[in-house]
Each structure stands twice: as structure tokens, then as C-alpha cells.
Amino acid sequence: DIQMTQSPSSLSASVGDRVTITCRASQSISSYLNWYQQKPGKAPKLLIYAASSLQSGVPSRFSGSGSGTDFTLTISSLQPEDFATYYCQQSYSTHFTFGPGTKVDIK
């Protein structure tokens, strides 16, 4: 299995802050990396696919980068509706795996 790790596991930030979340794969996954946002009691929502492609309808303040084993999700200016948990997911292997999540809450 390809193992995914995320850092930090949680962070506190203020509205307007620039936020960066890191995801690391246990082996190279090229650009087969997706990011999801999940709010309490809701299903996850796809934000970024193929490491850096913005899903339709997702605000441009979200961006993704990276390839190989190291990836980042950046929120350029945190908005109130962005407080949520973020997960990465690899699709390089047909046995998909998710990262443990990063919770973003209000400072």
C-alpha cells in the first residue's frame, strides 16, 4: 500500500491568512494526488485533482502543487467558509489511500 501523511494534523488561522497544508506519499505517485474538503456532518468535496487542477466551481484561492512524493494545498486568503478538514488522496495505485486529514480551525 502507498501510505499518505499530512502535516500539520491541525492548525489555527485567522480570516485572511495564507494557509499551507502538506501531503507526503510513501513512494512516488507522479501527480496522482487529489485534495478534498470536509465540513462536519457533510460528505467530502473535491477541491483539486491531478495535484494542481482546480475542480470546477472551487474558488481560485485554493491551489495545489507538487509531484513525486511531496504535495501542498494552499489557501491564499482564508475565508470563514474554509474552516474544515482537508484530506489528500492518491490515485497512482488502484488501491486508493487517503491521508489522515488536516483540521483548519479559527484562531
Next chain:
Amino acid sequence: QITLKESGPTLVKPTQTLTLTCTFSGFSLSTSGVGVGWIRQPPGKALEWLALIYWDDDKRYSPSLKSRLTITKDTSKNQVVLTMTNMDPVDTATYYCAHLRGADNFDYWGQGTLVTVSS
């Protein structure tokens, strides 16, 4: 417009078999490149991918749960069924089904269904 909805029991006893149905609309599982996956999330914990089925009936399972899982599709009914045998309290979770786009990412999700395993 793609929609998916999970259905099944909310409570199962330990050792029983869980059967969940995902009923979807807005796409066909006979279309090349399409898939449906199952993902679960224990309360307060992370997402865990369980299984996938593709338009060509190719199937993939989480290695850690493979012996307990079976995924099938009924194209005529627009349904995907997941069965999990020998349920245990640690299997208590919200179970989601999701549309797999391009064999890569889950772009549409069901609302999820909470399954509790308890005697």
C-alpha cells in the same frame, strides 16, 4: 446532474453481514471510464477507501479488508452494492459511495449513511 444515495441498515450486530446499496442517477455504469467507489469514516476519524467497481466490472478492494468485501453492480437499476462480512464494532462508521471520474478522483459523493455495529 449526478446524484448518489446510500441505503442500508443503521444497526447491525457483531458477526453479521452488512449490505449497503448505492443508487445513483446522472451517469451510467456501462459508460467507458466510469466507476463507483465506497469510502467509510469512523466517528471523528479519517476517510478510508474500501472498494471500487468500474464500468467493465473490474473490481478493486482495500488490501486490509479484501477478505470481507464484495462489490457488485446492477447497471439496469443504476445500483452498486457493497457487502462486508463479519462486522465488528470497529466497523462503526459513516459509509459513503462516490462517482469515480477518470479512474482518478471522486467528484460526486452521496450523503453517507451511519452504520453502528452493536449487540
